[in-house]
Structure formats: C-alpha cells, structure tokens
Amino acid sequence: MDEISMLRETFDAPAPSPAAEQRARAALLHHIAPKPAKSKKIWWRVPIAVGVATAAAVAVAVVIDKPAEQKSPVVRANPTMKATKSLPYLKPVSAAQVLENAAWTAEQENWTDPKPTQFMYVESRQMRNPPSIESARPNGALVPGKAKYRTVQKWDRIDGQVQGEIRNGRLEVHKQGDNQSQWGFIPWSQIVKLTSSAQIDAFLEHPEGGLSQDPDAMAGQYVLPPEVKAAIYRYLAEQPGMRINPDAVNLDGRPAIGLGRIEEGYLSQELLFDKETYTLIGERLVAVADHVNRGDDGTSYTHKGDLFRQVIYRKMVIVDRPGQTAP
Incomplete structure (x- = not known):
C-alpha cells in the first residue's frame, strides 16, 4: 500500500470527483506551461451602471491528498452545497489567480435561462460629481467632498427591444424606435455563446x-x-x-481587490472583487500617475490618486417586468 492510500484509509477522505481531478490537472499544466500573452485589443467601452448579486459562501473541508507542488491545502466543498470543489487558490498572489477564483465563484451561482419577454434588472451605486461640475468643460476627476453616490436602476428586456430606468423618482419605459429612442444592445443569442476565450475572441473580431x-x-x-x-x-x-x-480598497464597507490594466499610460481601469467570496462588487477608474490633458475643450491636470469613476454593484437579477426588483 502506498502513502496516499494509507492516508486516505486513515482519514477516510472521499475520493475527488472526476471534475475535481480534471480541474487540478488543468491548473497544474497551466502552472507549468502558461499560455503566451495575446496582443492587447482596444474596444468600445460602455459605461457600467449595474449590480451583482453576492454569491453564497461555500463551506469547505481540507483534503489530505494534495499535490506536492501545491503551496496551500487543497479544499473541497461541503457535499451538501451546490459546489463540488473549492476555491482554486486559497491565497491568490496574481491577477490570474484572483480571476480564476472569481470564475469558480461565478460557476457556483444558480441559474435558469430567461424567457425573451423577461428583463435583466441591474442596480448600482455610482459616485458622481454634481451636475454643474459634470457639465463643465474640460471635465475631470471626482471632487472630494462634492461627489456623492447615486442609485441607478435599469431594466433591459432580454431581446433588447424594451428598456426601463428610474429618472427623477419615476419609472420610464421606452421601446427601440419610439420617439427616436435607440440604444446599443448585444443580442442574447450572442451572449450565450461566450463560454470560452476562443468564443470571446471570435465575438470581438466579428460581433453579431x-x-x-x-x-x-x-x-x-x-x-x-x-x-x-x-x-x-x-x-x-x-x-x-x-x-x-x-x-x-474599501467599497461599501467591504474590502476589495482591484484588478485591471493601465490605459493611456496613467489610468488604471479596474474591476473590484470581494476579498472573501471573489464576487464582482464594483468598478473604478483611478489615476496612477500625474498627467496633463490637452484637448479642444481646454487643458486639465490629473494627479496620481485622482478618482474618475467608482461604481458599486448592488443587484443583478432576471425579472418579469420593468419596476420589479426581485424575481
């Protein structure tokens, strides 16, 4: 009897599932031979004004049969939970490891495919300057002491043809083409195809x-x-x-991990993840270097640490009609 078999017999640990073995093998191969970096692509970015439901915490138990190369114990989810395996990295040290934890967390969420007549409801809290400052030219960073959070609530029908939003305390609902109303919307038939990096690349090259x-x-x-x-x-x-x-980063009373990349040499565009659950809880745009902005509307000065955008994601659910905020 080998040592692993003895440990299993002694501690009576359940054998890992085929899915867990496959995941561990993939993670090890990725560690040994990481994929080459792809060239960066720049795409149109739509302002984010949404919320994300917090993932439920998953109970875990330590498993004895960990690979020798693993720095931290391998853990397995409590079998009574939906999950069949645990966070890939207990103490992530890189952006890739944090994002893999975030991917794992997303995979634990319950989901039912929506009907074409249902709506995506997204709710967020956005840090915004007062209107008088927002409308000024040139525009700049959020002003400490003056910028305040505003709640943003939006409904988009799955087929992209109807949109609702709370404005001045009232629900407004519009249809594509009504009173020249038009907005961009990625077709749901395209969204459901994006289940791999290759499919995301194909979408970016030839969007539906x-x-x-x-x-x-x-x-x-x-x-x-x-x-x-x-x-x-x-x-x-x-x-x-x-x-x-x-x-x-302390976002809405919760410590967060900021992940992103530098744009234009001085701005860090970041997604913010909860440090415990690795759920996406926000987004921000912050200056990481001093910069002089010269444009047709004038010259402005950016200082390292200036905050240009901060969003807290509060809720993201499928509902039946505009105005509804829970399933």
Missing part, C-alpha cells in the same frame, strides 16, 4: 449585429449566465498587463 464591447464591461452591464461570466474572467486572466492594484 456589429456591436462590440469590452468583456469586463459586459460582466458589469448584463445579467450573464454563470458559464459566460466565468469565461470572461478566464479570458481577462489571459490578457497582457492584468495586475493587482496593491492599494487597499
């Missing part, structure tokens, strides 16, 4: 309906199936320049 969008923006703007959300996080993990922001 001609509308392309940053995958990280999609994660914050659409109510996505778990496998699509997970694929987006894994896609981002493969992109060059993804890094962890070492600065601590």
